[in-house]
Amino acid sequence: MTEPLVVRDPSMRAAGELLRGPAVTCGPGTSVRDAAVAMTEADRRYVLIPLGDGRLGIFTDGDLRRRVVAAGLDTATPVRAVMTSPVTAVPADRLGADALMDMLELGVRRLPVLSPTGGLLGVLEDADLLATATRSGFAIRAAVARAADPDALVAATARVPDLAVGLTRARVAALDVSAILSVVVDAAVARAAQLVAEAAPEVRVGWLTLGSLARREAMPGSDIDSAVVWADAADGPGASAAALGYAGTVYALLERCGFRADANGALASRPRFARSESGWRAGLDGWLADPYQDQGVVMISLLADGRVAHGGTEHALAPVVAERLRSNPDAMRLLLREAVEDKVRMHSLRQVLTRRTETVDVKAQGVMAIVNIARWAGLAAGSDAASTPARLRAASDAGMLSGDDATALSESFDVLAQIRLRHQCEQIERGETPTDVVPLDDLTPLYRSLLAGAVREIAGVQRKLAYAGPPA
Structure with a gap:
């Protein structure tokens, strides 16, 4: 690469x-x-x-x-x-x-x-x-932490899009930009959850960040995936309704800050993502018992990446999910199979590269394949790492992935991050809503070549794991 x-x-x-x-x-x-x-x-x-x-x-x-x-x-x-x-x-x-x-x-x-x-x-x-360009990330993070009320938080987060563009213009590495952006946005989510909690002290819940934001891999166009959890001791009549109302207020504040709620419905304001501790454990039992029902694989994957944004560490679900997965070989094999058998997205990318289509969704058709392989490999290696590159390194060290395969996936992940970030920052500068759908004509010949190389590397690792499994 x-x-x-x-x-x-x-x-x-x-x-x-x-x-x-x-x-x-x-x-x-x-x-x-x-x-x-x-x-x-x-x-x-x-x-x-x-x-x-x-x-x-x-x-x-x-x-x-x-x-x-x-x-x-x-x-x-x-x-x-x-x-x-x-x-x-x-x-x-x-x-x-x-x-x-x-x-x-x-x-x-x-x-x-x-x-x-x-x-x-x-x-x-x-x-x-700190390079000069990254100092603004600290300044915004500090302003977010100091926000005394919702209006102050909205004012502090108004600078987030410019932060991404400025870091990119300064040629800071895409994965570094993504990590800085993720920390700042997650701090804003945590402060929003805290401000709303201060106004409703009777509602005691933990706010969990899920998805790319939890993995510290968010892009300017990333939305907010979240869940809430409350202690069994606080459960009872009205607990769910109170938590849902709380989450809805948090999301309303985040929308004012310019952060979109997850389009696929991973929202703390939905009953599916708002449960007591025992409710989450019961859900996990069901998803592990039959991962093909009730979107079990999706839910397990989301929770495995989660981190506590607001509330005590006792609300953390990721360690529980990791422990249960590692003790369930069938579930681990399913995670691997789901990561390597979805060839449709890779085929779509090949259509792009041969100009049979006009656009490519870089996240859905490339990034997620690497994320899914890394999640399985990191968990199988016994690693608590949350980020995709760290999971790949841990998997290589533990022998769950060969060194060459881990390197190929890491470099492909970096290339795809460059393409996504460049495209989304250009959209921000044009006043458009940033997305992962990149018009083929927007890719330079060099980036098209890099994309083609990433596709080949990802597909090659998928085939190897599908046919031969992980290294013995």
């Missing part, structure tokens, strides 16, 4: 290679004054506070302004009283791009970096990772 036609961020190096020096540290009893002096002398905007048992706190220049000066505290105050704790750390071998996504997810600007033995090596800052 041809190398991606983009310039990836310099953050493709390991986090440990990007450190600018050792971390500045102090004890929890250190005064704010002395901590500020340490920051100044080291020309840093933070100081880390080791707390024992591997835990860390952090005190930043922003904390100094907000929590000390603005609050009128004495600078003799011990730093433990104004620090943030606990602090998430990353291993030294984590890619800078992944660390960037961690920062964006957590809404922080610094991450401690640890050695393989757990020793503190230093602190990775956003400035060490």
Whole structure:
């Protein structure tokens, strides 16, 4: 496959290679004054506070302004009283791009970096990772998190389409644009769910993000797939109606933000996607027992990709689905069969490439085949990864896919992402609603060639898995 036609961020190096020096540290009893002096002398905007048992706190220049000066505290105050704790750390071998996504997810600007033995090596800052073009993603993410009411959230999310276009113009890799966009949009979904919940405290549900947004693979034209779940203890007369009403209000706010609800009906405002914990477990039992009934394969696949956007981790369904699937060989074989036997879409792509049709739906006719193979392979490999590239890497490492096949699918996924993103950003600039349907005449000869190569690679892996199964 041809190398991606983009310039990836310099953050493709390991986090440990990007450190600018050792971390500045102090004890929890250190005064704010002395901590500020340490920051100044080291020309840093933070100081880390080791707390024992591997835990860390952090005190930043922003904390100094907000929590000390603005609050009128004495600078003799011990730093433990104004620090943030606990602090998430990353291993030294984590890619800078992944660390960037961690920062964006957590809404922080610094991450401690640890050695393989757990020793503190230093602190990775956003400035060490961010190309100028990606700074806007952090700014929008911060504005979303600060949105005090629905109107403020609508104003913050109005910049999301321009974010995608700006990143693409700056030649940030398509998969990086997709990941940044996904984090920002999911943060907006979470804030919308939180704002509505604050106005209706009697409704206690968890909001689950599904589909490409949950996998961190959304494009500007992606819609919002969601589900809600509530504790069995909160179940009873009216619980379902209250949850559906809550979800409907969240969707109304998301529509104001410019985010479309899923056209295929994966909506938290539908009874099918709004259930108690036991209701979801009962549904899962039925889908695993007979995946061909009640759209079982679709539901299992959606839930396997899900993540909690609002509410506690106790609402997470993906770990339950993964565990049940791995203990059900028949269901796993069905996932594989569904991923490799749908040749109609690949045939449609061949029609496109031979100009027997005028358009191609790049997602339906190419991307989803890779997503489905990766989902099966990642689950079979025992991986908890949610993204398609990470699942493919895990499957290759575990021997569920050959290294060549995993690489071919990963590169094809990258190529298709480039085509989708380029097309959708051009639609946004023309004032059109972005879609995955690309007119053949819009593809340059080079992109048509890349698309043809991706088709061949995907179809080849499908045939191999269909006939021979996974590697022994």
